[in-house]
Each structure stands twice: as C-alpha cells, then as structure tokens.
Amino acid sequence: MGRGDLTNAEWDRLESLLPRGGARGGRWSDHRRVINGVLYRVRTGVQWRDLPERFGPWETVYKRHRRWSADGTWAMLLSRVQAAEDAEGRIDWDISVDSTAVRAHQHAAGARKAPSAVPSKGGGPGCEPGRSGAAETGRPADGGGPLGECLGRSRGGFTTKIHLAADGRCRPLAFVLTPGHYGDGPQLKRVLSQISVPRSGVGRPRSRPDHVLADKAYTSQKNRRYLRRRGIRHTIPERLDQQRHRQNRGSRGGRPTGFDSEHYKKRNTVERAINRLKSFRAVATRYEKRAYIYLGTITLAALTIWLRT
Template sequence: MVGRGDLTNAEWGRLEPLLPPGGMRGGRWSEHRKVINGVLFRVRTGVPWRDLPERFGPWETVYKRHRRWSADGTWELLLTRVQAAENAAGRIDWDVSVDSTTTRAHQHSAGARVAAPPAVAPQKGPQRGANPGDPALKSLSVRLAEVVRQECLGRSRGGFTTKIHLSADGRCRPLSLILTPGQQGDSPQFESVLKKISVPCIGPGRPRTRPDSVSADKAYSSRNNRAYLRRRKIPHTIPEPKDQRANRRRRGSAGGRPTGFDKQRYKKRNVVERAINRLKNFRAVATRYDKRAYVYLGTVTLAALIIWLRS
C-alpha cells in the first residue's frame, strides 16, 4: 500500500534502475524504496528525524542513507540521469530562466561543531572576565565565522538564512542548484549556476550544457554576465536598470550599444518563480533544518528529483 506522498509504482519504476547497487563494505542496502520514502516523508513534512513513522524502519538508517547520498553525490547523479532520460525523449524546454530564493534557517541548523581553540597560558594577576583582545577568543570567533560561511549560513536581523540559486527549464523544473549564505548577491552566482547545467546524453555524445536562451531579472544585469553569454553565443533577455541605462547614455559612444530586450520571451521568466514555488512546497526546503550545507543541498536536490519524476 502506497502512503500519502510516497513514490508511486510508476515513479519507482523510473527510479529503481538508476539506483546504486550493493551496499557499504560489500554488504546489502536496506530496502531502497522504503528508505527513500522515509527521506521523502521528512523532506516533505520537515519533521525531526527521530519522529519518522515506524513504517520506514529505524530512523538512523534513513538519516544515514540521506547523509551518505548527499555527501557522495548520489542524489545529484539520480537527478542528472532523470534529466538525461527526459532530454532523450525531447521533453526539456531549453528556454532557461535563472533566479534565487532565500530560506530561513531554523535555530537547530546552526549547531555545527567548531574545533576547540588552542590552549593559551594563563595570565598572571587577577582575572576580571573575558578580555576582548584574548588570542583564544579572537581565533574562536574567526573559526565560528568560517564555519558559518562554509555551511552557507548568512546573518540577518531575523537570524540565519540560506540562499538557493537555481536555473529552471521552460516546464518549471530545476536544472541546476547552488547554495550560498543568504546575504550574498544574485549576479555574482549567475555564471556558476549556468556552468552547473550539464544534462548527459544517453549514448555517445557530450552532455548538453548550452541553453537555447536565458532569461533573468534586472538583478543579473551586468557587463560580466552579458559578456559571458555572448562568449557562449547564448541569446538572452535581461532588462537593463534605469541607472545603468542612464550611465550608458551619459558616456556616449564609450558606453556601448543598447542591450537587446525581447518582451515576449521575458514573459516566460515566471517559470523559475513557479519552480521555486514547487521546491518550497517541501517544508524541509522552505525552512532549513540541516546543520551541514551538503546535507541541505541533498534535501533540495531530492525535492528537485521528485519534481522531475512527477512532471
């Protein structure tokens, strides 16, 4: 009996041939379908791992499988294989759109451990509280900031945030995903998001990495981004902000030619907004509960994989 939100028989039939065989150290995996449904239940509902229903088996097994497949890239490999099958059937619309969304990180996601500071010889004389210039405190604060950055946690007035940068095809399905701290801008990640698009070919041939066209909002309008798209000969539709347009006109011939803008093509940019809405229907994506960035990326990738399976 298939539970609510579990993989259907048709979805499992598409996913089962793509799963890795065997297990750890020559042993056997626990039943793939039951464990994946357990991970999917947690991603869909956002419940703590220990509160998984008993029908999925021991929660440790489900959690460790998700963590392991997030670390070794198995979730990402499954996503690319499903994309390859869709591309071979001609069901990918290569009019790609790029955007980002910020997710609030739960307080439990900020608990990654930090190495203990090195031992410092005690100072002579009376000690009255912590000294702000203490090397141990400084080194600890530096390590804390580094861990926060590595785990893609950005500070804001409301707490920690993480930003998901993504590209989506014309059918509202994520093609590539990147995580950064929440306060980082969109434009610097534009090139990285497009470079991560890689849909393998079934049979001989290189993976497809070049969209037919790219659309993005004016936050991505920059000379570097437009030059990158021109080098790759990718048609693009990115509106030019008023200040950039005024600056170009003020410089005269040195400001370059006006940027092209296709209003009809730009109307399709909402597909990436709809893809974000689909991702955030999964509660563990809309709110980050995972401490480690690679585990959260695995959570988002699994949500994207389910979107592709159910599209």
C-alpha cells in the same frame, strides 16, 4: 503506499539506477522503504526521530540520506532522470535564473568543523556543488569549503540562499547554495556551470541553454560578456542607472542592450519552480547544520518534481 510515497511508475524509473551493494560489501535495507522515509521527512519537515515506524529505524533513513548527499547519489539520480527527459525531447532549454532566501532554523547553527586529518578531495564542498569529497564517515572532506556552511545574516534573518536555474517547464535544472546575504548577479556563472545533462548516446553532456532569462539583478556587463562568450542568447532588462550612465557617455557608451519584453514574460517559470521546491517543508526551512546534507534535501525535492511532472 502512503500519501507522498513513490508510485509504482516512479519506482520503476529509479530502481535500476540505485546502488546495488551496501557499505563494506553488505546489503542495503529495502531501498524503496528508505527513500519513502526520506521523502516523508523532506515533504513534512518532521524531526528524523519522529518518522513513522513503517519506514523502519529512523537512524537507517537518516544515515542513507546523509551518505547519498555526500557521495552524490541523489545528484546522480537527478542527472539520469534529466537525461531520459532530454532524450525524449521533453526539456525546454529556455532557462530562467533567480534565487530565493530560505530561513534557517535555530538548530541549523553550530556545526562542528570536521577533523583536519580527513584528506581533502577537490578543495572540500561546503556550499560548493558537485564536489562532495565524501569520507568514509559520510562527512565532506574538509568540513566547509570557501563558503562554510552557507549560513548568513540578511534582511530575512538567519538565512541560506538557493540560486536556481529552471527549464521552461518549471523544473529545477541546476542550483547552488550561498549564505543569505550574497548577491544574485555574481552567482549566474556558477549556476549555469552546474547545468550538465548527459546524452543518451555518445557525446559530452549538454550544458548550454538555448536562451537565458533573468531579472535586473543579473544585468552586469560581466554577466553579459560571459553569456556572449558562450554564445548564449539572453533576455535581461537593463537598470535605469545603467541606462543613464550609458546615455551620459554619448557615443562612447555603446549601443543599448537588446530586450524582448514579450519573451521576458516567460521568466515566471523560475518563480513557479521555486514555489514547487518550497512546497517541501524541509526545503522551505533549513533544519540541517551541514550544507551538503541540505543540498541533498533540495536535490531529492527536485528529483521528485522531475518524476511527477
């Protein structure tokens, strides 16, 4: 076992969850060796062709990662591990939300548009999470969705932004991608809508946090109304311009928003979760042209964090 490979305990947790049959009824290459190859690449950020020979042919490793990113296998594994943790009461449902910009490598640009002949399933993925719409080629259905490949220009240059919700133990619970110039506040609803932890018995997946903590970027009235409508308690500071506007309106401005400064100190959990994610070099710098493959890379990194925390 090499440095960073799956331990026996981690493999025991994943083995029973992995797909049994290969493409067209064939047999998969050894799952453990291939997953370790993908982990090596995600951890180090090397080019696929430079993978060590002990992981087998690099094409096999890359195609497995691409296929499982497209058909939702990585997301399924993450969901199952989260469900097992929740069943044992090891998820802290005080959720913190934030985002981080990721610099895109120059090779991440120039993705070709997928053939229009491929039928669309659910409107196509692009940056849309949970809608892989994978065709037999392993590509998303319509090659981009409403947000394209989630690449944009911001102060940091050519970037993609990861919007993240983390539990109270600094583990990524849900995330979405947008181009780098997109704001944080409008993505709160999208991020929280991705939280879906299956129950161990009967019942719908758990999707409502006990509490949400976020910084001033999320302080809009629209976000507060959304959280109140769902019955989610929240701690979000109010911007100074909003305070002045409310005070200038007098009695029509409404009551001040509640703010627990002591509870707000817990928001650093999402910052620490982001640091854990960015310890994987293929997450800290985006090399993939396709957003759905990069989303699969983030999902595998998050899965590793859950297995090892």
